Amino acid sequence: MSSESGDALRIPIEIKTDDLAEIQDLINELSKAESDIDVLKPRKGRGTGDETSRSAFVRQDPFDERGGAMGGQSGEALPTQGRDKKSRSPFQRENEFSKMRDEVDNIQENQGDMLGQLVNAGFIGNVAGFKGKAKQFAATSAVPLANMAKSGLTGGVMGAAGLGGGVKGFLGKAGIIGMFAMVAFELVQTAIDFAYRPGGPLDRRFKRDMDKESVRMIDLGEKADINQGRRIVRVTSATSLRGTDSQVRSSLDVYKSGQRVFDMDGTMMVKNTGVGDV
Amino acid sequence: MSLDLTQQRLQSAKERIDRFIDQNIMQWAMETVLLPARTDLENSINNRAAEALTLQKSGYMKVDLVWDLRSEEGAPLHFYLEFGTGPHTIRAKGREHGGADALHWTGPSGESRFAKVVQHPGSQKHVGLVDGIKEERLPALRERIISETQNRMEIDSI
Numbered sequence: 001m002s003s004e005s006g007d008a009l010r011i012p013i014e015i016k017t018d019d020l021a022e023i024q025d026l027i028n029e030l031s032k033a034e035s036d037i038d039v040l041k042p043r044k045g046r047g048t049g050d051e052t053s054r055s056a057f058v059r060q061d062p063f064d065e066r067g068g069a070m071g072g073q074s075g076e077a078l079p080t081q082g083r084d085k086k087s088r089s090p091f092q093r094e095n096e097f098s099k100m101r102d103e104v105d106n107i108q109e110n111q112g113d114m115l116g117q118l119v120n121a122g123f124i125g126n127v128a129g130f131k132g133k134a135k136q137f138a139a140t141s142a143v144p145l146a147n148m149a150k151s152g153l154t155g156g157v158m159g160a161a162g163l164g165g166g167v168k169g170f171l172g173k174a175g176i177i178g179m180f181a182m183v184a185f186e187l188v189q190t191a192i193d194f195a196y197r198p199g200g201p202l203d204r205r206f207k208r209d210m211d212k213e214s215v216r217m218i219d220l221g222e223k224a225d226i227n228q229g230r231r232i233v234r235v236t237s238a239t240s241l242r243g244t245d246s247q248v249r250s251s252l253d254v255y256k257s258g259q260r261v262f263d264m265d266g267t268m269m270v271k272n273t274g275v276g277d278v
Numbered sequence: 279m280s281l282d283l284t285q286q287r288l289q290s291a292k293e294r295i296d297r298f299i300d301q302n303i304m305q306w307a308m309e310t311v312l313l314p315a316r317t318d319l320e321n322s323i324n325n326r327a328a329e330a331l332t333l334q335k336s337g338y339m340k341v342d343l344v345w346d347l348r349s350e351e352g353a354p355l356h357f358y359l360e361f362g363t364g365p366h367t368i369r370a371k372g373r374e375h376g377g378a379d380a381l382h383w384t385g386p387s388g389e390s391r392f393a394k395v396v397q398h399p400g401s402q403k404h405v406g407l408v409d410g411i412k413e414e415r416l417p418a419l420r421e422r423i424i425s426e427t428q429n430r431m432e433i434d435s436i
Contacts, residue, residue, distance in 0.1 A: 009356045011343035011412045012336060013307060015299055015423060017292065022424045026431065027292050034288040037281050 291431075298430055299423055300339045306422045307341045308333055311415040315343070318411060323359065330356065331408065345408050360407050365400045 017023045195202040312333050320328035330347035347356040370393075371377025380392045 007354055008344050008346035009360050009408060010334075010336075011345075011408050012340060013311065013343060013412060013416065013419070014337075014340045015303060015419075016339070017296060017299070020420060020424055023295060023427055026428065027295070030288045030291045034285055037285045037288070040281060 294434075295427055295431070296339060298427060302426065303339060303341055303423070304333060304335055306426065307419055310418040310422050311343065311412065314415055314418075315408070315411040319407075322407075327355075327359070343408055343412055356408075358401065360409075362402045363398070363400045366398050368396045368398050370394050 017027065194200060196204060198205065312331065316328040316331055318328075319331055327347050331343065331345045334342045334344050336342045345356045345360070347354075347359065349355050368381060370379055370381050372379055380394055381396060382390060382392050385391045
């Protein structure tokens with residue numbers, strides 16, 4: 001369409017990308033790519049992104065197939081076997097109750113073994129045989145205990161197994177002696193544990209001996225003066241090396257700084273050395 | 279390049295395409311529309327009519343084909359050529375008006391002819407001349423824009 005503005009003939013040529021099909025297709029493809037990016041981008045929160053994508057955002061084990069100098073060294077800094085993946089803690093905490101229960105079970109098992117050893121050695125049986133009341137108690141007790149007591153009367157389990165009479169008498173006496181030895185051993189062990197217990201008379205742990213500490217020699221008033229800065233602790237014999245309330249200097253600090261401390265006359269320099277800057 | 283940056287570039291792709299077209303449309307229109315149109319005008323009318331055709335940037339992604347062909351007296355010949363004329367009388371100006379006393383033209387057999395007054399039958403020959411040039415050359419301009427834009431997008435990695 002022509003116009004006649006300014007007395008000149010003007011034929012407008014206007015380009016619109018909407019009219020250009022190829023450009024419009026290109027823009028549509030770009031818009032599609034833009035929407036695809038929304039899918040690729042990791043979602044906020046607990047959701048996972050596109051699991052079918054090979055993007056690094058969704059890759060679970062990025063170092064599994066790592067090659068190069070570090071290839072094959074894909075071990076993690078923290079162990080993963082005992083790791084609770086649901087927990088935020090890197091390690092799975094042990095259950096204290098289960099741990100204590102296992103310890104109790106272990107102690108009971110050991111005690112059971114010890115009791116069985118004693119029974120096998122005939123100690124308990126001899127105790128029952130040595131005491132008449134115990135024999136009577138054993139006779140009226142449950143069948144296993146009665147059988148055990150009965151075997152004890154005849155020299156223990158080993159005696160019941162058919163050992164000879166001489167050997168049987170020897171083992172019976174040895175069982176009594178062993179029993180008393182074990183009782184004595186337990187008493188001594190108990191006494192030692194009592195003496196070495198925390199706070200006991202033979203407690204070996206570190207204890208502060210106030211008589212040997214120099215702090216005791218300082219009066220509380222002097223401590224207050226030092227803490228409040230009214231008194232300066234001089235850490236060196238050099239008069240110009242003084243500690244202040246904020247810093248404590250010694251000649252070693254000056255030497256470490258690499259500065260000249262003494263001038264040509266051998267006088268300690270004060271200016272620009274930080275020494276004695278009170 | 280992060281996905282966010284890529285997405286931002288994609289979002290601005292249309293604006294960048296339009297801006298690219300706007301920045302280059304003058305050159306493309308000159309090469310695909312103006313120069314061929316001048317050749318046509320030179321062949322069909324004369325060199326002066328061809329040189330009177332120009333391009334002007336008239337807006338965002340807009341150019342105008344401007345044809346301003348005038349006589350020595352300033353008469354808008356481009357209108358006469360573009361829209362044609364009806365039958366009209368042509369008179370010699372006369373010496374008192376700075377012109378000649380007689381009109382002169384060459385006849386079909388090459389002989390010179392003179393007259394003080396002629397009756398022109400009107401001109402319909404060049405109606406829609408420049409507009410026709412635009413319609414004829416516009417597809418070439420479109421193709422040029424498309425190819426240049428696609429090349430630019432490939433070079434610029436969108």
